[in-house]
Amino acid sequence: MGKMWWHHVCGAFLLLTVSLISFTPPCDGGNILVFPVDGSHWINMKILLEELHARGHNLTVIRAATSWYIPEKSPLYTSITIQMEVGMEDFFEVYLQEQMKAQREGASGLTFLKLTKDFLSMISEAHSLWCEALGQMFDDDKMLKMLVDAKYDLVLTDPAIAPGVILAKYLKLPLVLNVRWITSGEGHFVLAPSPLSYIPVPGSGLTDKMNFLQRVKNMLFYSIILFQQKFLVGPSYDAVCDKYIEGGCDVVSLLQEADIWLFRSDYVFEFPRPTMPNVVYIGGFQCKPASPLPPELEDFVQSAGEHGVIVMTLGTLVNALPTDVADEIASVFAKLPQKVIWRHIGGRPTTLGNNTLIVDWMPQKDLLGHPQIKVFVAHGGTNGVQEAIYYGVPVLGIPLFFDQYDNLLRLQERGAGKIIQLHNLNGGSFERGLNEVLYQDSYRQNMQRLSRLHRDQPVAPMDQAIFWVEYVIRNRGAPHLRTEAYKMPWYSYYSLDVLLVLLTALTVIFITIVTVFRFLCCRSRRKTKAKQQ
Incomplete structure (x- = not known):
């Protein structure tokens, strides 16, 4: 009896093991090129890299020589170090101290203008520095050959700084974004429909319930984002694209072409809003049950x-x-x-x-x-x-x-x-x-x-993130999840051309009907007058 029971247990265990293997999508270790952002952004990128490394993926991280968070040597990855004239730590420290000083002086219109000016100036300079570093990479034939010969499966990058996005385009590789912020603010605004009537712009301090004046304020903050992208950030990247990318490009279009957006948010935290099929919400992916304290x-x-x-x-x-x-x-x-x-x-x-x-x-x-x-x-x-x-x-x-x-x-x-x-x-x-x-x-x-x-989720956020990275590796991209709407001119996107044609047709029909009635009425009147005479 004991032996039979043991055989049943072994058989059940074997069946369970085979079932689990059969339901797990196969994915050999991928070769992933990572272009992170330093500071607090690196903290959550590193957690994602730890999980990818644990699952057998080979990682290469591009870092600045002046990086204060991303070490050159790590058991997780091989690093490629590029030169930068200014360390981001010193760069941000000056800005942050000035910001705190200005805020302590009180909330006023002048304070707001100063903080906005300083922020836009800092953002513009940071992107300009990274564009210079990216240009040096593209001018280094030895480095480019090494990147091409490595035969990476995809680029994983944080698009708050966009060199990784342009590099993926140059290497013709699938692109996965570890994202909440892009070069011009919050990522959804270039990806999904974003009605300003109920979607607050970052920095506005508004919620999804806005009165008329708040909607006006929201529109003004959105205009600042457009100004930032068009005149402060975009030109630096456009110059790199025009020089090194065949046919040219722009950062917003490259972001829209990304295969998967691993979005560091969820709808417990975020206000509900429209989204897209290639957005995977991984808010809280860095969290796990607490370990004992020292x-x-x-x-x-x-x-x-x-x-x-x-x-x-x-x-x-x-x-x-x-x-x-x-x-x-x-x-x-x-x-x-x-x-x-x-x-x-x-x-x-x-x-x-x-x-x-x-x-x-x-x-x-x-x-x-x-x-x-x-x-x-x-x-x-x-x-x-x-x-x-x-x-x-x-x-x-x-x-x-x-x-x-x-x-x-x-x-x-x-x-x-x-x-x-x-x-x-x-x-x-x-x-x-x-x-x-x-x-x-x-x-x-x-x-x-x-x-x-x-x-209360069917799949943990970290498992979601890893699945979709491996999905892109297995399928060499995910273009079927991208909408073609980004390629449409604005008047076609909003169907203004269709509306114009329909209104024109209706106008012609209306004028024709009015003309016919006027003709019939005039003809009837002439006949009546003729009879009376």
């Missing part, structure tokens, strides 16, 4: 008891807040019964309490996944917001620049977070905001609801 950190967290712990970090780009702001935040923390873990680089605040642990680095995801964490004080970067949703931790947001206000606004609209803008940040406003998020149960309940919705 023993010293676990002891500190547990020492908080029933009061719990507050975690604060303002991301990878901000090394230090202004001294007066840091001191006021520290004094508020010192009053609380909770313990605080604060990633703070810079001068130690003079008002720091015994309940606050200052660190240079923290295992953010593992902390957010710990049941003792009560509130996440954050700047609103995409990665941090997605992680807060995944782990169900309410957010007190202090947006500093870029997309951070818009990200936090999506949480605030859903009752899962609260925003304090930098020009309103002081001890009083910070204490009120923190106590509200800490002690109003609705914040945690709403965030945990978002967490449940986000996790």
Whole structure:
């Protein structure tokens, strides 16, 4: 009896194994060329590369010699280093300090104009630097031969900076985008129908519910994006395309030709909007169940008891807040019964309490996944917001620049977070905001609801991302998922030519009918007059 039972178990196991293999699409390890963006963008690109490497794919990463996040040597990939005159870390540091200084001066029309001017100038210069670096690559015959001889299966790139998009065109390779941002803002706006009546433009600070004046504001912000692409960013890339790409090209068209968009968002976070078949939503793909904390950190967290712990970090780009702001935040923390873990680089605040642990680095995801964490004080970067949703931790947001206000606004609209803008940040406003998020149960309940919705998916976001990368390798692209609408002139896209022809035909028919009736009426009148005479 025991032997028969064992045979049944072995047979069932063998059948299950064969079934799983038969339902898994075959994909030999691909040869992937990766052109990432440095900084926080590299953090989530690296997580995707780790999974691709674990599944047997060969990776080559193009990096700048001045990169501050992307190492030259890695067990994950082989690197190709290109020269750049300016390091992006120093480049952004100057801009960010100026941005914070301007915001602290107060919200006004002049401040807005200054921030917009500085942002557009910084963006234009950054793209120009990368275009120069790309031109040097194309002028290096040895490097080009190496890239061609490597026989890559596809290019994986973050199109916030577009050299990878142009390189894919030059090498005639399928293109997969790890994307939320493109050269001129949010990716959907060049890819899918985007009615400005209910789709807020990044930077506008609007939601999908807009009154008339807000729609006017939304239109104005969209015009800034068009200006940025047409006059500040586009010309730099157009020059590279005209010089090195046969027949020329433009960045927007190249983006629209991409095979797959791995979009770092989902509709738990984003406002509902039209999309396209080649967009795969992978928001939160970097998230996974939390790992145990280091023993010293676990002891500190547990020492908080029933009061719990507050975690604060303002991301990878901000090394230090202004001294007066840091001191006021520290004094508020010192009053609380909770313990605080604060990633703070810079001068130690003079008002720091015994309940606050200052660190240079923290295992953010593992902390957010710990049941003792009560509130996440954050700047609103995409990665941090997605992680807060995944782990169900309410957010007190202090947006500093870029997309951070818009990200936090999506949480605030859903009752899962609260925003304090930098020009309103002081001890009083910070204490009120923190106590509200800490002690109003609705914040945690709403965030945990978002967490449940986000996790309730048939396929995990990371598995989605890997499947579609391998899909492009297996099928040498995915052109059948791309619409032909991008090749239509604007008047055809909106059917204005059809409407004009139909209106013309209707007008001709109407005029003909009126003319016939007038002719018949006049003829009838002439006959009547003739009879009377």
